Amino acid sequence: MTPKQHKFLAETAETDPFVVVDLDIVEHNYRELKRLLPLARVFYAIKANPEPAIVGRLQKLGSNFDTASIGEINLCLAQGASPDRISFGNTIKKKTDIASAYAKGVRLFAFDSEIELEKLAAAAPGAQVFCRVLMECDGAEWPLSKKFGCSPRMASDLLVKARRMGLDPYGISFHVGSQQTDLGQWDKAVAQVAQMFSVLQEADVDLRMVNLGGGFPARYRSDVPMLEAYAQAITQAMTSHFGNNLPEIIIEPGRGLVGDAGVIQAEVVLISKKDYEDDRRWVYLDIGKFSGLAETMDEAIKYRFVTPRDGGPTGPVSLAGPSCDSADILYEKADYQLPLGLEVGDKILILSAGAYTTTYSSVGFNGFPPLKSYCI
Amino acid sequence: MTPKQHKFLAETAETDPFVVVDLDIVEHNYRELKRLLPLARVFYAIKANPEPAIVGRLQKLGSNFDTASIGEINLCLAQGASPDRISFGNTIKKKTDIASAYAKGVRLFAFDSEIELEKLAAAAPGAQVFCRVLMECDGAEWPLSKKFGCSPRMASDLLVKARRMGLDPYGISFHVGSQQTDLGQWDKAVAQVAQMFSVLQEADVDLRMVNLGGGFPARYRSDVPMLEAYAQAITQAMTSHFGNNLPEIIIEPGRGLVGDAGVIQAEVVLISKKDYEDDRRWVYLDIGKFSGLAETMDEAIKYRFVTPRDGGPTGPVSLAGPSCDSADILYEKADYQLPLGLEVGDKILILSAGAYTTTYSSVGFNGFPPLKSYCI
Missing domain, CATH: 2.40.37.10 (Lyase, Ornithine Decarboxylase; Chain A, domain 1)
Known part of the structure; x- marks a missing residue:
């Protein structure tokens, strides 16, 4: 807890339960992430806490935003984020919502299936798209399942198809699980992704981006590895599997910034x-x-x-x-x-x-x- | 589905998901319950669906209301229910909320612990109180646990104590679980309650009410025994364990009225x-x-x-x-x-x-x- 929070708690007359967020801690967490992962573009996963004041503070710091819906996109725009800083990161979107986001200037979209790709080709022509790949994720406290992503080989086919449909096959995303504490999981996943980059290059598709998702921890009851260890594991995994030819890196912290x-x-x-x-x-x-x-x-x-x-x-x-x-x-x-x-x-x-x-x-x-x- | 709902669905231009409730079905369900359990006072468990129109319709039909909070009590009052038709059925209440309900005229309160009883004695002097007893409940689809209720012997002691504190020890409540499909559970529970009535009578405490809770089913994917069977099981259990000396019966259907x-x-x-x-x-x-x-x-x-x-x-x-x-x-x-x-x-x-x-x-x-x- 911070002195600001102590003061607020001491002075409030609020009798209902409430949460009080210290925006300086959000800023501190953002700066720490940028310091430790200087190569990564940070996309705040708004779903973790969509308070306008949080979005506004991060916007002023230069953050990008990972959004799940038109509602969240509107929130970012209202807080001053330009549409090129917004990713429509939900793989499950109504076509009308894709069109609406596109009309607002959003050009970065996630997908993990053929039908979603067809919607994107129709409603967001020429947009950058990235495919979510299904990874195993042992060791995460908040379990992930098969809901998101497709198999690596299906993803590769879909990225080839994306180009044929006039979209820009931009990269690959995966998620090792919220509160992921097993750092080896990162290495395993990045290795698979690097392999996909090679396969696709042979098909003349030049991917340029890896989206590492979230999984950055907040401190709950059990100890978690420090952010430094996470950053190091990610950096090591990326450099060991991509060498000098590092793609653009996107991370989507939610809990890690505001928890x-x-x-x-x-x-x-x-x-x-x-x-x-x-x-x-x-x-x-x-x-x-x-x-x-x-x-x-x-x-x-x-x-x-x-x-x-x-x-x-x-x-x-x-x-x-x-x-x-x-x-x-x-x-x-x-x-x-x-x-x-x-x-x-x-x-x-x-x-x-x-x-x-x-x-x-x-x-x-x-x-x-x-x-x-x-x-x- | 009813013709009214068919018509509504055919004509609506709504694109977001929505629920459409046919109030005539709510009324039908209420009348069926009254017909099949003529001796029971029905307290609609508002938490199941607090739409004002539902509360309003049931109010006009003469229903009573089981409420969980001041918010729900205010809703009932706003829909025209007099306070003598409202039960503050939550065993977990802030003292300020008890006082507020009492000030509005509510005189029927649930409890399951000594501390709650002390709050009631202080903030709702003379009120009717009923103690929730912990029952086993196999066979319910939506599991209940030990969160509510106390052991029968503790409940008996607390009811004696209630009278000593100036409260009116009114009865006993229990809940066999939402969607309870094992009718034998009712018999087992009522037997235990009748036993408590006898024990307390020896201590000169005359209980006058049994609150059977909810557990009335809606039709989901699996078949459930018809309402008739439930009513019969309850009636049988009550008459077999209480004989001619039937106490007042309260039931608290939520799902069973609106599901x-x-x-x-x-x-x-x-x-x-x-x-x-x-x-x-x-x-x-x-x-x-x-x-x-x-x-x-x-x-x-x-x-x-x-x-x-x-x-x-x-x-x-x-x-x-x-x-x-x-x-x-x-x-x-x-x-x-x-x-x-x-x-x-x-x-x-x-x-x-x-x-x-x-x-x-x-x-x-x-x-x-x-x-x-x-x-x-």
């Missing part, structure tokens, strides 16, 4: 036991899975908590949200401990909560308002 | 394969887990789909939403089949989608708007 920048303040609503012999307390907060903490799904993301009673003896707890929904449990299996002195009404801080909290909030499940957000 | 009343219209955005040999297609819709279909979590609720190509040959599909989130997969393991003739742009109808769809929608994940809703 650590946000702190949630919540309140303990109830502490109870289910029976006399239980040594485990149930601690209910005024924030839950449907009002900001969706990433606790399957207890995937393990947040760190700060309470006003820290330092005293602790005991095991299950943590849950305030809604009348039995799925609204944050942690039941993860072995969380909280102070025995914890009381109803205590404020609880949830650290590294700047990413994927506000946006996953429901519109008002159980009549509770969505997570409020402050950028300072 | 079947809603149809979602969505659109096929993309159809693809991940490699040449795959026989499985990926079908991507413009609605997903974060924009209305949250209950596909762990593939729990299996919706029925209607396409304009039904009748032709089908093949296996994985179904996913439009967001750049790999968790936004609807069905990958459930063996869904869709027509081989299905095409991008086809409208898809999702049946029995009137419950837990609009409310679980995110405020705008990936820049997509929340699920739109029409009540006709």
Whole structure:
């Protein structure tokens, strides 16, 4: 937490749960990424936190933007980003949305299938396109699956076809998984991509870009390798497989830019036991899975908590949200401990909560308002 | 689907996904429940679908309301429900919210712990309170867990204590699980509750109410016992364990009133394969887990789909939403089949989608708007 956040928390009269994002931390994270990966173009993955103030700050710093929808594209444009700094990175797009983005000047599009390529050829003639390739991704906390990408050989065929359709086959993207902590995964993936570059060169298709996706970590409960180690692994993988002939590199950090920048303040609503012999307390907060903490799904993301009673003896707890929904449990299996002195009404801080909290909030499940957000 | 819904779907120019709820079906479901369980007071569980038009229609029919928050209480009052028809059924409440509900005239409150009881005694003096008891619930599609309720012996102690604190120990509630299809579960649970009534009578506490919760089904992909069978099981369980001395019965249907009343219209955005040999297609819709279909979590609720190509040959599909989130997969393991003739742009109808769809929608994940809703 930063002094600015401390001050905000000390002075606020807000009683509903909220997240407060320190924009200076976002800026710091951006500058660090640029320093450690000077060759990479940064495309902020807006979906992680679409607060206009965050987009605006990153825009002023020169960031590019990875967008998932027309809504996000409009947000970037409204914050002053020129369309050449916007990638329409969703592989699943309505043709009308492609046409709308193209009309606004967007010229960089993702795809992973033949039908999407046909839509792009029709609605975004001549645009730069990159194909998402399906990679295995062990070691990521938030699991990826087969939803995105196609096999490398299919991708190669589609890139050849893209040129035939009048598009500009620009490069290849992949994603090793959010919170990816196994650095060897990067090497494995880049090796495959370099191989595809060679194959396509023989077909006279000159790819010029590798999109490494996201996967940059925020600090949750478990330690993660430092950003330096990530940057080094990426740089090593790229230079070892591409040599002197480095393509343009795109990275799409979301969590890595905003995760650590946000702190949630919540309140303990109830502490109870289910029976006399239980040594485990149930601690209910005024924030839950449907009002900001969706990433606790399957207890995937393990947040760190700060309470006003820290330092005293602790005991095991299950943590849950305030809604009348039995799925609204944050942690039941993860072995969380909280102070025995914890009381109803205590404020609880949830650290590294700047990413994927506000946006996953429901519109008002159980009549509770969505997570409020402050950028300072 | 009803003729009214058919007509609406035929005439609408809406391109975003939406749900259309036929209020006459809600009314029909309400009347059916009243007919089959004439002794029960119906408390609509607003969280299932808080559209004002639904609350308004049920209010006019004389329904009572089970609410989870001050927001939901205000909604009921705004629709003309008097406070004596409102239950604050959430066992997790801020003291300020209890006081606020009490000030508005609400006099019926749920609890399941000592601390909550203390809050109620302080902020809602003299109110009727009922204790939620922890029941096992095999056979429910949407799993319940230990989040709500306490052990029967703890509940008994707390009800005795409630009277000592100046509250009115009114009854016991339990929930056998949403979509509960094992009718024997009802009998098991009611037996336990009747036993508690006897024990408490010896302590001079006269309970007068049993709250059977929800668990009434909507029709998804698998067949469910008809409402008649549910009503019969409940009636049998109550009469066999309480005899002539039947307490007041409260039921809290949510899904059972509105689930079947809603149809979602969505659109096929993309159809693809991940490699040449795959026989499985990926079908991507413009609605997903974060924009209305949250209950596909762990593939729990299996919706029925209607396409304009039904009748032709089908093949296996994985179904996913439009967001750049790999968790936004609807069905990958459930063996869904869709027509081989299905095409991008086809409208898809999702049946029995009137419950837990609009409310679980995110405020705008990936820049997509929340699920739109029409009540006709």
